[in-house]
Amino acid sequence: MARVGLKISRTTQVNGVAICKEGFCGECEQSYKSINISINHKMISIEDYSKLQEITVNLKCEIHGKKLDLYCKKHDIAVCVVCISFEHKMCSSSDVISIAEASENVKQSIALSDLEETISRTLVNVKHCINDQETALKDIEKDERTIKKTIADTRINLQNYLDELERKLLLNLKSTHLNCKTKNIEILYQLKQKENGLIKLREQTLHMKCFASDIEVFLGTCQLNKTIIDNFRSLREEIIECTNNRMELEIHHVISSLIKEVRQFGEIKVIKTNASLQLKDAKIDQAQIQIHRSLQNVGNISLQRKQKIDIEGSEKPFAGCIILPDDRIIIADYFGSGNLMEYGKDGKHIRDISVSTGPYGLTVIDTDRIAVTYGSKNYLEIINYMGDIERTKVQCSTACWGISYQDQKLYVVVNPQGIVVMDLTGKTLNTIDINVLYNIVYYMTTTVDKIYYTNGRNNTVHCCSMTGQEIWVFKDQSISQPRGISVDNNQNVFVIGRSSNNLTVIKHDGKDSKVLLTDRDGLNNPMAVYYNKGKNIVCLGLKETSIALYQVS
Incomplete structure (x- = not known):
């Protein structure tokens, strides 16, 4: 036998008799088909046969371990001979037929066509779900980048805003400090002028006492006394009007609240939304499911008081x-x-x-x-x-x-x-x-x-x-x-x-x-x-x- 394994004769059931499942080369195929018992056997390539090995079809009864060679039309199930004796003994002979008869023309049956259509619809739905989840995964990555950028931008904006507030406040401090300092310098200058004037008067009084005549001392005393009284009155008025300025800082209450009350920069929240899965299986009314989800019974809504605030x-x-x-x-x-x-x-x-x-x-x-x-x-x-x-x-x-x-x-x-x-x-x-x-x-x-x-x-x-x-x-x-x-x-x-x-x-x-x-x-x-x-x-x-x-x- 030359070139063995190019084609295989598939095992089938004809009137309950199993037909062989053998591999043949091109020459043997012709000889095999010339035999009457195998003349109707269908030949498939080795490649196609290997694909069949992936299909897991159970040919034996899961309960009794016997071959599934009968079919009960009443219960729509493949059975073995032992099943008929026990579970299907009440089924009539017309209800139980051979697997070969039940599977005749099965490839053209509506059941197989429905199976293929259901698989195709389900595959479309699965692909849609995969695409939806892949999109959601990309969105999550995008959300992370967006949130990171927002956090950074917020920090920069906040820093810039605080810098600007600081700049304004420092300018205000500089101006206020200059005004207060100028007033204090003016008052200090005036007081020192008074001090110098009084020192000169004291020196004149001493000189007058030592060197002037009695008449000059008498007249000088009267005149200087009047000058002293005028200076005293002027000094008293200036002292009454004089104020000592101090500076202090009052932080804005919002900034104080920010420092005391804000415990975190922000909060990352997960927003849950229904995945946009457009299921197309005729047996599932997705629109009806969505409507059911959205209909919340207001009878279940209740309130619990958290806080009461009295307004003075x-x-x-x-x-x-x-x-x-x-x-x-x-x-x-x-x-x-x-x-x-x-x-x-x-x-x-x-x-x-x-x-x-x-x-x-x-x-x-x-x-x-x-x-x-x-x-x-x-x-x-x-x-x-x-x-x-x-x-x-x-x-x-x-x-x-x-x-x-x-x-x-x-x-x-x-x-x-x-x-x-x-x-x-x-x-x-x-x-x-x-x-x-x-x-x-x-x-x-x-x-x-x-x-x-x-x-x-x-x-x-x-x-x-x-x-x-x-x-x-x-x-x-x-x-x-x-x-x-x-x-x-x-x-x-x-x-x-x-x-x-x-x-x-x-x-x-x-x-x-x-x-x-x-x-x-x-x-x-x-x-x-x-x-x-x-x-x-x-x-x-x-x-x-x-x-x-x-x-x-």
Whole structure:
């Protein structure tokens, strides 16, 4: 036999009889095919046969160790002769057929076609998952580089800023020192002049006593005495007006707080997002899974009070409140003192930020800036509250109330225009009509793709698109005179009911709600609410004399 092993005759089952599995060369192949018993055997190449070895197909029964030579159509399973006697003795003879009969034309069967299609779909999904994870890995590396650069840039900016503050302070020190020194030198010079004059008078008196006549001494004594009295009076007046200047340094309270309270440069957070896996298996409704994930039951939301902050001298409800990125709290006392009040996370009063008139709406822009509306005064301000307080005034056509910041834009309730969209320079980009002419709309907030506002006249809460198209309207007898509004990470809406003295959470689709706090929890004429998405904390105006922080769970 020359050139053995070029082709192989595959083992098959014909009427329950096993056919050989042998290797042949080209010459032997012709002889083998001329034999009647093997004339129908299919020949394949050695290379193709080696691929078959990778397929793990179990030809024996896992229970009895016998060859799988029968097939039960009723239970859709391959069985051995022992299985028929035990597990399938109730199956009829028509249900049990030979494996050869069951596998006839199997390569053209729908089952094999479905298997191939399922494998192809699964392979596409796996490749998509691999690509998604590879992209996520690259993003993580990119995030690390970005964070490192941000840390370095922040340090440089902070250092440069401190250097500039130091430069200004040293210039101020130099100027103040020069002024104080000049005044002291002037006073010292005048006193020394007086001293020299008195020394000369004393010498003249001694000379007069020794060498002058009695008449000259008498007249000289009278004249010098008058001179001494005049000098004494002049000296006394100068001494009374004379002050000794000292210099001392008072470090700005923000820098002192930075040294005392800031314990770390920053915090690295892991933001978990669902991988964008677009599974295409017809048996898996991925859209339905995503919807199920997003439907959070508001009935499970609860609040636990973390802190209550009493505001001294407060007698009116607070119009607004926000939590800054460093956990400090800013309160808008529109109806009371007319100031912005700043409190630390420990509940201690830091300072009052003086503003031109009563502040109403508040929103956080970044780590240094907030935006404030002033109601019927028809303007708002962008305030840099770090260091020297800088302000950018933006004039509005009429009264401006609620305000929110989103994607480099300010969204402002301007009655009766609607919601005016403007950039940070105050340029109007768009106006969204929400029919505020005959309604009472004071409060609003935004997310990436939605706008939310309350209507105090109709006792309704509204959700609309960024173009103003209404998505849903919520109204329930439990909410009376809705005012402050804020949104959590799942787009569930937290709303203050001023007359109903409660805080309610509305499900993101507007179809369900839950009252979280009532007057039994201390709410009395509340207006302001703010949801901190970073730490899941609600800050609200509890009553006229206090605000409270609640942990959301």
